[in-house]
Each structure stands twice: as structure tokens, then as C-alpha cells.
Amino acid sequence: MSTTGYNESLLDHEAREADKPAARRRARRRPEPFTVASHIVVTLFGLFCLIPLWMIIAGSFTDETVLARQGYSLFPNPFSLAAYELLFSGQSLLNGYVASLFITLVGTILSVSSTASLAWVIARRLPWISRPLTVFAYVPMLFHGGLVPLYLLVTQVLSLSNSWFAVILPILLAPFLVFITVSFFRQLPEEILDAARIDGAGELRIFFQIVLPLSKPILAVLGLFYAVTYWNEWFMALLFVSDPDKYPLQLILQNLIANVTNATSLPGATAAQAAAPVYQLRFAMTVLTVGPILLAYPFAQRFFVKGITLGATKG
Amino acid sequence: MTRNFSRRHFLALSGAAGLGAALAGGMPQAFAAGLSGTSLTLLPSQAPSNWKAVLDKANAALLAEHGFTLDAQFINWSNYGQQSLLKFTAGASFDTALQALWLNMAQLQQSGSLADLTGELDKWPNLKAQIAPKLIEANSWNGKLWGIPQVNSAGRVQHFSIRQDLAEKHGFGEIWDFDTLERYFYTIKEKEDGVTPFGIGANSTWVLAVPTPTGMFNQQSWEDPTRMQYLFAGSGLRFLLAKDAATTGSSKPIPFWEDDGVVAALRKIRKYHEDGIINADPFNSDSATIQSQFQAGRIASIWSMTDGLASNQLVGLRKAVPTASLAQVVPFGKPLSEVKPVQTFQADNMVVVNANGGDVDRALALQDWLSVKQNHDLIEYGIEGTDWEAAGDDSLNQLSQYAFPGYALLWRSALERRSSFMTESEKAVFDWAQDYDNFATDTFASFIPDVSAVKQEAAQMNNVIIQHANPLFHGLADVDAQLDKLKSAADAAGLNMLQAEMEKQADAYLKARG
Amino acid sequence: MQGKAVVPATRRRRPSSPDGLVLLLLAVPGIAWFSVFAYGPMAGLVVAFKDFNVRDGIFGSPWNGFANFRYFLTSGDAVTIIVNTLFLNALFLSASLLAGLILALMLNEIRGSLYRRFMQSTIFFPYFVSPIVISIMLQVILSGVGGSGGALNNLLSVIDLPQLSWYTEPGAWPWILTIVKVWQLGGYTSVIFLAAITAISEEVYEAAAIDGASRARMALSITTPLLLPTLGVLLVLGVGRIFFGDFATIYAIVQDNGILFPTTDVIDTYVFRSLRTIGDFGTTAAIGLFQSVVGFFFVTAAVLVQRRFHKESSIL
Structure with a gap:
């Protein structure tokens, strides 16, 4: 080590x-x-x-010739927007942003709520329920049916082709995050819950009115991790979305980069494509991927400040 | 699957074909009856810039002429192999797709996913006129045609694209022979600081040594370009078959490392590596990286193919080096008029028809329609005046970013237009490659080794080749020591079984060929 | 365990059964999702025992018993590859967990400032860098573009050490890859620990401060023990995946560089390489199933050990 x-x-x-x-x-x-x-x-x-x-x-932002010479650049000299021009030319990225935002927002809300509620049931250590559920949620972390059955399920059984839900649903729950959440829930101070029970609060009320407000930090982590996953997801879209107008941003970028890096040796590529800036494009693509997430991250961080003091027990 | 792409040129070279049956005669049939709906085709890469307008225009004409329309689903290159296989497996409904031996064509054919096209071409006069009989023959497997070959030249010959401006700067004229080329490399190394004489990426390594019919640095094959290599798909192990097989009737396959010419080439590559002639990081460079460095002026020569694309590099290169010029050096050591290298005439790419959920007549009606110059130009180059303009009979100027993957649907060598900036040097080579008579047909031209009997050995051998042979092809290891490692690893992975199976199949092919 | 403030979870009062049923309602969406999207496609695992062909598909192809498993298990490289997979994953897992833990403890010392937020964002960022970009940056550092030296070698020559051709030195790569993993996952893992730290009551620290404990003492004796359950969960989850190689990163960096295989080749890269052209679903599924089953044994063992020695953090 x-x-x-x-x-x-x-x-x-x-x-x-x-x-x-x-x-x-x-x-x-x-x-x-x-x-x-x-x-x-x-x-x-x-x-x-x-x-x-x-x-x-x-x-x-650096000209490709400099990158090809040394592979990196500390100051963009000569300055060049070629990669961004290429990324923002061609297919309109506006549709892509709409699709990505929809998938990220709807997906994150669905994922966080179903993960948190499932995790709470597991965390409660209910006899005959929690332990089997743990195994039930753990096994899919190891065993996967593979691509073909998933494809058949989504396209033929559920008929979700060309829908954004075909991107959201297959990755709705991450067992990994379920267990992280369970572990957080089990750390919650029991006194608070006991106090609520003495007041006669039902299980559902305890969950929604006490557990969730106390769990803002982990909900923020869940939201962050799920949002990142949805924002970056392009493979499900590649599988299930065939209408280019419905492509999420990442799939558009992914297609572009795959084609440009292959264009140099592909018959049918235009000369301009053959001269596309390969290094520069890979860097620009990273910037476009990271940018929005790094902007969103500080929002999530607001919840990482000390949330729980024992003052809460009094409530 | 992401690796498929960069291997396509090379794998295609290794292709094989079934025994050809010339499809003479055939009855012209009435068609257009009952065709309707949409012919969906799976294409690699992405929709061209002006695709919707082009498609509308094409569909108006198609509907009037044949009663159906065309639609295309574009899948990016890195995922094309996996996604198209998935669609076949899931029984999706589409008419045609790009397939090839370097994709999953053999697997799909064996499992009955491809429609048998044998004899079908005779019903379609426009299509038949554009596909040479020799091409049909070479691309038929055991006499059956499973796809329509898409080519833009008769022969395919690998060669060097070199910086001619640098050659002239240092007193070289036109470079023909191996020794001069070698002197050129050493001069560049000595006099041009920061320029690597020759650059090549990962995955394309064996072409430097193993004859197809020449290896780039295989001097023996330069003088005698009469042998092709054959392999079981997915094994990576290239066999050379006896030169006199046609007369003796026995193929006697040997693994490439038992050939003197190949071993000499490996020693040369090792020396080039030690002398800094070849880029030192071949394992970390994909073809895009190499091209990018070539265009930045960091590399003096790269690998090329007779596909009409070599001059495209000039556009990027001249941005970095305004005075740059390119020349093609073909690995024969003498003028093209004096050589007749062997070929298998295997097509890199085929358009196949989906047997479960595709319509053969509609698919071929589309292929036929695309074989008419006007229609062909519309789909491949876009709308005339907006996307391109003609420059002479067979060239064009591109006016927009329109780029269509023609090799996946409509390549017809006689109809292909060249870019207006193709260099004279490339034109000469490309013209020469158009004529079937400039090549000899290899003894085993249509031989397709069938891997199914030795699948496990092939998969294990593939690892042995990548681990132990690739360092040799790059010159990264001492030749003798590495050859020993390679041989013992190959023995352990079942070399004997592969060799015996290759011999059995090749001999059977010879016998059937008569 | 210092967790006086936290009542150990095992002492929790169990809800009465009607309440339990109500609670079960909360689990319904999760159970439904797992049944459809995780367990539904698992029917496809039968392909591991089949001689797959495209036309007949997964369920129609003929059975062939354990033939698909033979390929990997009988290959001469199996031992090296399994050892590599276990060794590299153990390295990656322990290094990234430790880095995440240390970073979280230390970030926790930087209080309420803009600086902390900035650093937190910064160390989270490497998680988003794609493997191909990581590979480019490593080349710049280790070999330079075109193999012309590289930043590290330039540094070595400045301090009069011999330059190394890193891409032909198999011995160095487990450590290089581990550093990459720490860079990639350190910040990401620290976020999970940071969230767990927020659940620790402030009063414990106040009490410790009154006793005169130093910040280091508190981090070591209060925070760390209270993070053990989270660490335990992460560890168990990681152990379950220990037979799965980190395909994306290793493949992007090592690519087809056979010289590095003796120390870097893992099951996933080996399988991808040998089957990418043959594309046999049956064999691929068989190897995947083998990895899953072995992973399952590992994780069961890990859970049992955990229940024996540190019951509070057990996921069961």
C-alpha cells in the first residue's frame, strides 16, 4: 500500500x-x-x-499541432476554438440538452426516492423482511443477465423504444448506493426515533417527517451520484433511442468523437473531418462532461455541513 | 468491440472467400411488383450534415420508381459491431446492414441470419452492370453469395505515404526501392530534429512483416509479392501456405515465424526501433493519434492503402507545414507496370440482407437503384450544387460537410468520384489498382478457413499473438529471445491443432478447386 | 468503539408486525424494479450453458453443458490472470478506501471555508475524466508523445537518475495503476465518508475537547471508529466485485501492450481480447457467471467474518 x-x-x-x-x-x-x-x-x-x-x-483551447507535439499544454498558445466549434456544429446540441436535463431530473428524483425508501426498510432490520431484502438487492450487484435479455425486455416486453424512460429505468437503482444509504440510516441516533414513537408516530410518518429531514447529507450524496450517472449515460440511449432528435447530449458527443477519431482512416469522410483535431477534441469533450457537474456540485455540498446535532433530539 | 474499427483495413486483407460460381445468364425478371414500406438500413458513423434533405429527395424518386422508401439508422463506429450483432440477435426488423469478416459475418452466416443472394443479382441489371463478375466470384463462399461486395478498387495494396517535400529537401527524387527508402528514413532521423521517420499505431502491426502479398518492411516480399497469409478468424495467427501448392496439391501451412523473409523483417524492425526510425510508443498510439502527429509534421511517413484517401492528409498537414507534399511509395521496388502482385479480391465490406425480418427484393431494388450514377451521387455526395460540384468526369469538389459512409451501402468502383485534391502520385497508384488485370489471383483466393472446429485454440492463440508476437512486430523485444517465448506459448495454446486443421481445410480447398 | 452517543443499531426496538407491513409498502418500488430489470434479464444467464447461435437466440439455442466454461479454465494463463485480478483489485480497493477515509478526515478539519468547498470539488473531478484521457495524460508523464521521454523521465535525468522505459517495465504497473485509482476514486470515496461524518453528533467532540483531546486524537479515536460501519459496507461491497477486473481503466491504459500483461492482465481484459473477434455470447456469459459465483463466495465469507468480529457494520 x-x-x-x-x-x-x-x-x-x-x-x-x-x-x-x-x-x-x-x-x-x-x-x-x-x-x-x-x-x-x-x-x-x-x-x-x-x-x-x-x-x-x-x-x-490549444491548437492541435502543439498538442500533437507535446501532448499537453499549460497555456493555450496558439489559442484555438476548433474543437468546440466542431462539437457545437452539426447536430443541434439544444435538443441534446433538453433530453439530458429531462433524463437527469426525472431519473434522479425517481432514483433517490426509491433508493431511500428501500434502504430504510432494509435498515430497520425487520424480522423476515430486511435480511431477505438485503440478499435480494445484493445479488444483482454480482449477477447480470447481459445485454441481449435487457434489450428484449425493454424493446419487446415493455415497448419503451425511443422513450427517455428507456434510458432511466434500466439504471434506476444502484445496489451499491442502496447499501451506502442503509449504513447511513443505521447510524441515525435512535433516541430521536424512540421519542417519535412514544409520541405515537407511525412508521411512515417517522420515515417522511423525521428520517428524511435528518438524512439530507446522504440524500445529497445519492442525488449527486445518481445525477452524475444520468448525466453521463449514453449507452442506454444508444441501445434504445433511435431518433436522433431525442439523443441526450452525451450520446451526441460520443457519436461525434467516435466518428472524428475514426474519420482519418474512413473512406467517405470529408477532408475537413480527416483534419479534425483529435487530441483537442478529447480534452474539450472532458470539459463539456465535467463542466455542468462541477457547477452542480457546490449545491450538493450545502448539505454536507454538520446537519445533525443532538439538538435535534429535543424535537 | 471498439477495436474493430482500426483493424478493418488489416483484417479485410486477411479475408477469404468461398469457391466462386460464375453467375452467368439468368432470367431478367419483372420487378417493382408488390414492393412497399420502408427499407431500413443499418449504417456505421453518423447522419451527414444535410441528410434529411437528401433523404427526402431520394425518397421522392424511390417512391415513384419502386413504391418504397429508404431509411437509415446510423450507429457510431465504436459501437457498430456490437449493436448490429445485437439487432440481428434480437430479431429486429431491418432490410440491410454493413457486415464483413472483420465484423461478425461468418457467425451470422452460420446461424442462418443472412439471406442467400446467390443468383439474385441477375434480376437487377443496373446492379449487375456495376459489380464485376470477378468480384462476385471471389466473394462467394462455397459458391454462395451472402452479401454484395462494396469496393472502390480492384486490388488493395498497402504502401507508404511519405513527405516528399522532406525527400526533396534532402536530395531524394522519386523513391522506388527499399534501399533508397531506408536511406530516406535514416536521413530524416539524422537531419530533421523531432521528426519520427515512420509512425504506426497499435493493432496494425503485423502488416510490417507478414506478406499480404508484401510486408511493409519485408524486403523479400518486395521482390516477390506472390503470397498471401491466411488465418482462422479471431486467432491472430497468420499462416503462409506453400508457394507451389497449385502444382503439388498440398498446402503445407507454416506459422509466419517459420518464414525466412518474415524473420528477416522482424530483425529489421528491431533495428529500426533501436535506431529511432519507428515511433517508440506504438502500443499507446491508435491510428487517430498517428494521423494527428503526421498532420502536425511530427512523422515523416505513414501506412496507407489504395483506397483513395491518402491525399486527405494533406488538408490537415498543410495547416502545420504549408509547403508539405506527399508521395506514395508502393512496396514493389519497381514501376507498377512491371509487377503483378497476387490478390484474393476479397471485399472489405459487404451489404448483407437480414434473413429474419428483411425483404430481399426490396433490399436489392434499393441496391439496384443506387447503382445508377445520378442516384448514387445523390446519396453518397449529397445535393449537387449545395454539397458538391463536379470537377471533370470522375472528381468532385466538396462544398459542405456532407459525409456519407458509402462503403456501407453503395460503393461501386466505376461510379466513385475522387476528391479534387488527390495528388498525382496517389492518382497513379489508385488508377493502377482499379484494373483486375494488373493483379494475379492467389491460389487460395476464395479459401475461408472455418474456425468452428478449433474455436478454443483460436481464442487462446489470439492472446498469445497479442502478448508475444506484437512486441516483435513493433521491434520492442530482442528477436531471438522473443521468438522462443512466442513459439513455446504458441505450442501450449494448441499450435499443432490449428496447423493441422489449416492444412486439412486448405488441402480440401485445393482438391475441390481442381 | 467510542460511539456512546449512538445507540448500537442492534438494540433497536423492532416494530410490531402491522407496522412492518406498512413499512413494506416503502420497499415496493424497489422490489418491483429489481424483479423486472435485474432478475428478469437474469433468465439470459442460461446462455452460459448453451451453444449460442444468432438465429435461435438465447432461449432457442441448444444446450452444451459446461463446455463454455472450459475455454477459460483450461487456458494456460488462467492462474496468472486470476492472481493479477485478485492482487490488483485488493490494491485498488484498499488504497482508494484509505485515501477516501484520510481525505474525508482531513477535509473535515478544514471548516466552513470557501477553500474547503473548492478543494472538495477539485478532488471530486478526476472521477469524471474518461479512461482515454487518463491514458493520454499518463503517456505524457511516462513516455512523452511519440515515446520521446516524458515528464517523469525528464525529472529523473535532472536529478541524475537513469531514465526508464515505463511502458516496457511490467513490475512498476500495479503501483502506477494504483496511483491512478487513488487519483480517480479518492475524492469520490471521500464524499461518502463525509456524509457519514455529518451524522456524528457534535456533542461527542465537545466532550472530547473539554477532556483536552487534540484534533488528531479526535480524528483517530472518535471519527474513525464511527466511520467503521461505512468502511465495512464499502469493503464488503468491494470484496464482492474482487473477481471483476476494472476493465475500462486498465484496457484504456495498457491496451494491447503484451509486455505489461504479466502484471496487468485481468480476467475482463483477457476475455475481451481473446473473444472480441469471435464474439461468442455463450463463452462470455460463462466467464461472467464464473466471476459472479466466485464473487458470491468471497462476499459471503466477508459477511460472515464481519458478523463475527464487528456485527454493527454488517450489511445483513
């Missing part, structure tokens, strides 16, 4: 190193070595993530 060792030794080392200057800076309060170390480690890891992010953004 070299990474762990790395982090830990870095932690100790940096903590010792950083102790002195940090102490001088914040002389008013005794600085906690661990807090200082945390700032340093998080910052270092942040840089470890930020530098590639910057390279990708800068690369997406």
Missing part, C-alpha cells in the same frame, strides 16, 4: 515542517498540528487533481 504509506509519511513530515511557520502566522490560537497537516495534505492532493484539470482545460 505505497499510497497510504506515502500519505501518512507525508502527513507526519509535512506536519513537522509546517508547524513553525503556521504557528507564527496564527499566534493568537494554538494551531493544531493535525489541522495544519490536513490543510497541507488536502492542498497537495488538490494540486494533484487540479493540475491535470488545468491541463485538460488549457489543452481543449
Whole structure:
């Protein structure tokens, strides 16, 4: 586990190193070595993530010849919008945004509500119910029927071809997230629930009026993870949506990048396609994928602040 | 499946065909009776920019002439193989699709998913006029035709596209022979800082050594381009068959590493790698990356095929290097008029008709309609005046971004137009490749090895080849040591069974051929 | 376990049975979805025991017993590949969980500032970078475009160390891939832990502060033990998938570089490579089923161990 060792030794080392200057800076309060170390480690890891992010953004604006020469770029020079022009030309992306927004919004709402309610039933450890349900929800994490049966199910049994629900339904529940939620629910302070029961609240009321409001952080995690999944989903759309006007954004981008990277050696491609900026396009595609999510993430973060204090027990 | 694409040229070369039966005669039949509905076709890539307008125009004409309309479902290249197989498996309803041996054509044919087209062409005069009898013969499997071959030249010959401007800068004229080409590589390495003399991507590696009928760096095959390689689909193991098989009647297949010419080529590639002639990172470069670097002026020569596409590189290249020019170096060491390389005349791509849920007459009516120049031009190049304009009889200027995957529906060599900026050098090679008489037919031209008896061995061999042979093809390992590893791994994976089965089938083919 | 503030879940009062039935209503959408979309298509698993052909489809193709399983299990590489799969997955799982845990603990120290939010977004971002872009960036670092050296080699030569041809050094790759996984999943995993941290009562920390505990002490003795259940769940879920290789990342990075196979080839990449042209659904399904069954045994074992030693965090 070299990474762990790395982090830990870095932690100790940096903590010792950083102790002195940090102490001088914040002389008013005794600085906690661990807090200082945390700032340093998080910052270092942040840089470890930020530098590639910057390279990708800068690369997406850099002329292809420079990228082909060195593979990256720290400053977009010469500046070029070629990749974005290509991405935004051709098929209108507006329809794609509409489709993606619909799939993400409707899908996330359906997913979060069904995941949370199923997880609560499992978390309650009901005799004869919770344990079988655990197994029932776990098995699909390991066993998959494969593509062909799913295709037959959606197109022939459910007749969902060309519908956005054909994209949402097959990935509606992630067993992984069900169990993460179960584990969170089981950490909720029991006193609150007991208090409610003494007040005569029914199981459904407890769930909707006490458990859910207390669980905002995990609901935010669920919302974030599901939204990310739906926003990035293109394979289900490839399988089940055949009308190009209904393609979600990611499928349009996916098609474009597949065709452009193949265009160089494909008969039938125009010369302009053969000269498409391959590196630049891959970077620009990452930016377009990440952009909206990074904008949405701070909203989800609002719920990660300390939500539960025991003050809530009084209620 | 995502890898299918970059392999298409190469896999196609290895293709084989069934015993041909010339479809002479045949009764012209009354048609157009009872055709209706929509002929749906599965196509790779995505809808061209102006597709709706083009389709409307085409459908108006089709409806009037034949009583049905055309519709296309485009599936992007990276997913085409998987998705089209899925649609066949799920019994989806469509008329035609692109298939090929490098996709799943053999599998689909064996399971009865493809309509038998033997003899059908005779009913369709326009189509028949555009498909050479030789092509039908070579692409029939055991005398049966399972798809309509889509080609834009008679022979397919791999060669080099080189930066001629760099050649001239360093005092080279036209390059013909291997030794001069080698000198060109070393001169570039020495004098052009930061330029790799030759670049090639992953997956296309064996073409450097194994004859098809020439290997790019197989000097022996340059002098004697008379052998093709054959393999069981999916095994990766290329066999060479005895040169005198036609007279002796025995094929005596040997794995490629037992051929002196191939081993010499492997040693040369190793040397090129050590001297920095070939890009050092072939495993990490796909063909798009290589093309991108070629267009940025970082690579002096790349692999090309006689498909009329080589000059397309100039558009991007001239943005980076305004004075750049390209020349094609064909691996024969002498003028094209003096060589007659062997070919199998196997088509890379076939249009197949879906046997369960497709309409054979409608599919062929469409193929026939697309064999008329005017209709062909409309679908392949778009609306004249808006998307393209004619430049001479057989060339065009593109006016828009309209790009249609013609090879998946309507390639007819005589009707294909060339881009107006095709270089003279490429024109010469491409023209030469159009004539069947410029090539000899390989002894085993229509031989398709049937993998079903040795499927497991083939799948395991595929891994052995990727793991142990690819480093050799790239020059990344010491030749003798790596050959030993390759041989013992191949033995363990069932080389004997594959070799024996290949011999059995090839001999049977020879016998049947008479 | 320091969790005085949290009543262990096992002591929960169980609801009376009519209430239990009402509660069951909540599970109906989930049960319905699993039945249709997860268990429905599982009928397709029979193809693992069939000689599949396209025309007859999954249910019409003839049975062929265990023939499809033979291919993988009898191949000479099976042992290496299974060992690689287990070893790499164990590395990835432990490294990314530890990184996520440490990051969450440390992010938790950075309080209420814009800086924390910024960092949280930043470390989450690598999760979105596609494997192909990761592969390009690795090449820039390790070999340079066109194999011309690479950033790391330039660094090595500056400090007078010999340059290495990384893409022909199999020994280094388990560690390189692990670093990639930590980069990719560290932030993502930390989000899960952060959510769990918010469930810890503030009063526990206040009490500890009064006792004079340092922040490090609190992180180690209060937060970490309370995160154990979450860690346990993540670990068990990961153990179940331990026989499935991380196909997308490994394949995008290693591609068909046979020189690296001895240390990087896992079941999924091996199967994809050997069957991509033959495209046999039966064999592919058989190997998938084999992975699932083995995974099932692993996870059962893990759950039993967990119930024995740390019952509170058991998912059952």
C-alpha cells in the first residue's frame, strides 16, 4: 500500500515542517498540528487533481499541432476554438440538452426516492423482511443477465423504444448506493426515533417527517451520484433511442468523437473531418462532461455541513 | 468491440472467400411488383450534415420508381459491431446492414441470419452492370453469395505515404526501392530534429512483416509479392501456405515465424526501433493519434492503402507545414507496370440482407437503384450544387460537410468520384489498382478457413499473438529471445491443432478447386 | 468503539408486525424494479450453458453443458490472470478506501471555508475524466508523445537518475495503476465518508475537547471508529466485485501492450481480447457467471467474518 504509506509519511513530515511557520502566522490560537497537516495534505492532493484539470482545460483551447507535439499544454498558445466549434456544429446540441436535463431530473428524483425508501426498510432490520431484502438487492450487484435479455425486455416486453424512460429505468437503482444509504440510516441516533414513537408516530410518518429531514447529507450524496450517472449515460440511449432528435447530449458527443477519431482512416469522410483535431477534441469533450457537474456540485455540498446535532433530539 | 474499427483495413486483407460460381445468364425478371414500406438500413458513423434533405429527395424518386422508401439508422463506429450483432440477435426488423469478416459475418452466416443472394443479382441489371463478375466470384463462399461486395478498387495494396517535400529537401527524387527508402528514413532521423521517420499505431502491426502479398518492411516480399497469409478468424495467427501448392496439391501451412523473409523483417524492425526510425510508443498510439502527429509534421511517413484517401492528409498537414507534399511509395521496388502482385479480391465490406425480418427484393431494388450514377451521387455526395460540384468526369469538389459512409451501402468502383485534391502520385497508384488485370489471383483466393472446429485454440492463440508476437512486430523485444517465448506459448495454446486443421481445410480447398 | 452517543443499531426496538407491513409498502418500488430489470434479464444467464447461435437466440439455442466454461479454465494463463485480478483489485480497493477515509478526515478539519468547498470539488473531478484521457495524460508523464521521454523521465535525468522505459517495465504497473485509482476514486470515496461524518453528533467532540483531546486524537479515536460501519459496507461491497477486473481503466491504459500483461492482465481484459473477434455470447456469459459465483463466495465469507468480529457494520 505505497499510497497510504506515502500519505501518512507525508502527513507526519509535512506536519513537522509546517508547524513553525503556521504557528507564527496564527499566534493568537494554538494551531493544531493535525489541522495544519490536513490543510497541507488536502492542498497537495488538490494540486494533484487540479493540475491535470488545468491541463485538460488549457489543452481543449490549444491548437492541435502543439498538442500533437507535446501532448499537453499549460497555456493555450496558439489559442484555438476548433474543437468546440466542431462539437457545437452539426447536430443541434439544444435538443441534446433538453433530453439530458429531462433524463437527469426525472431519473434522479425517481432514483433517490426509491433508493431511500428501500434502504430504510432494509435498515430497520425487520424480522423476515430486511435480511431477505438485503440478499435480494445484493445479488444483482454480482449477477447480470447481459445485454441481449435487457434489450428484449425493454424493446419487446415493455415497448419503451425511443422513450427517455428507456434510458432511466434500466439504471434506476444502484445496489451499491442502496447499501451506502442503509449504513447511513443505521447510524441515525435512535433516541430521536424512540421519542417519535412514544409520541405515537407511525412508521411512515417517522420515515417522511423525521428520517428524511435528518438524512439530507446522504440524500445529497445519492442525488449527486445518481445525477452524475444520468448525466453521463449514453449507452442506454444508444441501445434504445433511435431518433436522433431525442439523443441526450452525451450520446451526441460520443457519436461525434467516435466518428472524428475514426474519420482519418474512413473512406467517405470529408477532408475537413480527416483534419479534425483529435487530441483537442478529447480534452474539450472532458470539459463539456465535467463542466455542468462541477457547477452542480457546490449545491450538493450545502448539505454536507454538520446537519445533525443532538439538538435535534429535543424535537 | 471498439477495436474493430482500426483493424478493418488489416483484417479485410486477411479475408477469404468461398469457391466462386460464375453467375452467368439468368432470367431478367419483372420487378417493382408488390414492393412497399420502408427499407431500413443499418449504417456505421453518423447522419451527414444535410441528410434529411437528401433523404427526402431520394425518397421522392424511390417512391415513384419502386413504391418504397429508404431509411437509415446510423450507429457510431465504436459501437457498430456490437449493436448490429445485437439487432440481428434480437430479431429486429431491418432490410440491410454493413457486415464483413472483420465484423461478425461468418457467425451470422452460420446461424442462418443472412439471406442467400446467390443468383439474385441477375434480376437487377443496373446492379449487375456495376459489380464485376470477378468480384462476385471471389466473394462467394462455397459458391454462395451472402452479401454484395462494396469496393472502390480492384486490388488493395498497402504502401507508404511519405513527405516528399522532406525527400526533396534532402536530395531524394522519386523513391522506388527499399534501399533508397531506408536511406530516406535514416536521413530524416539524422537531419530533421523531432521528426519520427515512420509512425504506426497499435493493432496494425503485423502488416510490417507478414506478406499480404508484401510486408511493409519485408524486403523479400518486395521482390516477390506472390503470397498471401491466411488465418482462422479471431486467432491472430497468420499462416503462409506453400508457394507451389497449385502444382503439388498440398498446402503445407507454416506459422509466419517459420518464414525466412518474415524473420528477416522482424530483425529489421528491431533495428529500426533501436535506431529511432519507428515511433517508440506504438502500443499507446491508435491510428487517430498517428494521423494527428503526421498532420502536425511530427512523422515523416505513414501506412496507407489504395483506397483513395491518402491525399486527405494533406488538408490537415498543410495547416502545420504549408509547403508539405506527399508521395506514395508502393512496396514493389519497381514501376507498377512491371509487377503483378497476387490478390484474393476479397471485399472489405459487404451489404448483407437480414434473413429474419428483411425483404430481399426490396433490399436489392434499393441496391439496384443506387447503382445508377445520378442516384448514387445523390446519396453518397449529397445535393449537387449545395454539397458538391463536379470537377471533370470522375472528381468532385466538396462544398459542405456532407459525409456519407458509402462503403456501407453503395460503393461501386466505376461510379466513385475522387476528391479534387488527390495528388498525382496517389492518382497513379489508385488508377493502377482499379484494373483486375494488373493483379494475379492467389491460389487460395476464395479459401475461408472455418474456425468452428478449433474455436478454443483460436481464442487462446489470439492472446498469445497479442502478448508475444506484437512486441516483435513493433521491434520492442530482442528477436531471438522473443521468438522462443512466442513459439513455446504458441505450442501450449494448441499450435499443432490449428496447423493441422489449416492444412486439412486448405488441402480440401485445393482438391475441390481442381 | 467510542460511539456512546449512538445507540448500537442492534438494540433497536423492532416494530410490531402491522407496522412492518406498512413499512413494506416503502420497499415496493424497489422490489418491483429489481424483479423486472435485474432478475428478469437474469433468465439470459442460461446462455452460459448453451451453444449460442444468432438465429435461435438465447432461449432457442441448444444446450452444451459446461463446455463454455472450459475455454477459460483450461487456458494456460488462467492462474496468472486470476492472481493479477485478485492482487490488483485488493490494491485498488484498499488504497482508494484509505485515501477516501484520510481525505474525508482531513477535509473535515478544514471548516466552513470557501477553500474547503473548492478543494472538495477539485478532488471530486478526476472521477469524471474518461479512461482515454487518463491514458493520454499518463503517456505524457511516462513516455512523452511519440515515446520521446516524458515528464517523469525528464525529472529523473535532472536529478541524475537513469531514465526508464515505463511502458516496457511490467513490475512498476500495479503501483502506477494504483496511483491512478487513488487519483480517480479518492475524492469520490471521500464524499461518502463525509456524509457519514455529518451524522456524528457534535456533542461527542465537545466532550472530547473539554477532556483536552487534540484534533488528531479526535480524528483517530472518535471519527474513525464511527466511520467503521461505512468502511465495512464499502469493503464488503468491494470484496464482492474482487473477481471483476476494472476493465475500462486498465484496457484504456495498457491496451494491447503484451509486455505489461504479466502484471496487468485481468480476467475482463483477457476475455475481451481473446473473444472480441469471435464474439461468442455463450463463452462470455460463462466467464461472467464464473466471476459472479466466485464473487458470491468471497462476499459471503466477508459477511460472515464481519458478523463475527464487528456485527454493527454488517450489511445483513
